[in-house]
Each structure stands twice: as structure tokens, then as C-alpha cells.
Amino acid sequence: MSRRRYRSRLLTWIVNAGPSDTVLNLYLVLGPLLIVLVTVVGRTGATTLIVAGYVVGFVGYTIYNALTTTERPDWIRHP
Numbered sequence: 001m002s003r004r005r006y007r008s009r010l011l012t013w014i015v016n017a018g019p020s021d022t023v024l025n026l027y028l029v030l031g032p033l034l035i036v037l038v039t040v041v042g043r044t045g046a047t048t049l050i051v052a053g054y055v056v057g058f059v060g061y062t063i064y065n066a067l068t069t070t071e072r073p074d075w076i077r078h079p
Helices: 009-017 022-041 045-068
Strands: none
Touching (some): 022 045
16 A cells, blocks of 8 residues: 655654544644634634534544454553
8 A cells, every 4th residue: 555645744744653544633633723713713602612523523533443443452462
């Protein structure tokens, strides 16, 4: 499988530094952008809904990954 080459050095750095999970990488990029959005616009009903949806989606995706992962981490050893 060939690795995708991004035009942005920041995106290339994020993809290379993190796991090879596109959805998780997207959540990690959107988090700081949401903080900037709330800082610029202020705390309104719309920004609260957006941030709440982000948090619920992030936690839900993390739980989904934890429940569907069938591999054992390297540090778990069973006889």
C-alpha cells in the first residue's frame, strides 16, 4: 500500500506522528480548530452544540475502536 503524499507539511507531520486511523487524525485536527472557533465567536448555543457533538463523537468513536479491536497489545502476555 502506498502512502499518500499531502501538500501540507503539517498534515504530513500529523499523519506520520499519529496512528494510521484517518477518523482519529481528523478528530485530532478539529479539536484545536473548535477551540479557536469558540474563542472567536464566543460561547453561544450553536458553538456549544458543535463542541458537544465533537466530544460525543470522539468518545463514541474511541469506545467503538476499543470494542472492535481484536488484537492484544504487545504488553499483555498470557501463558
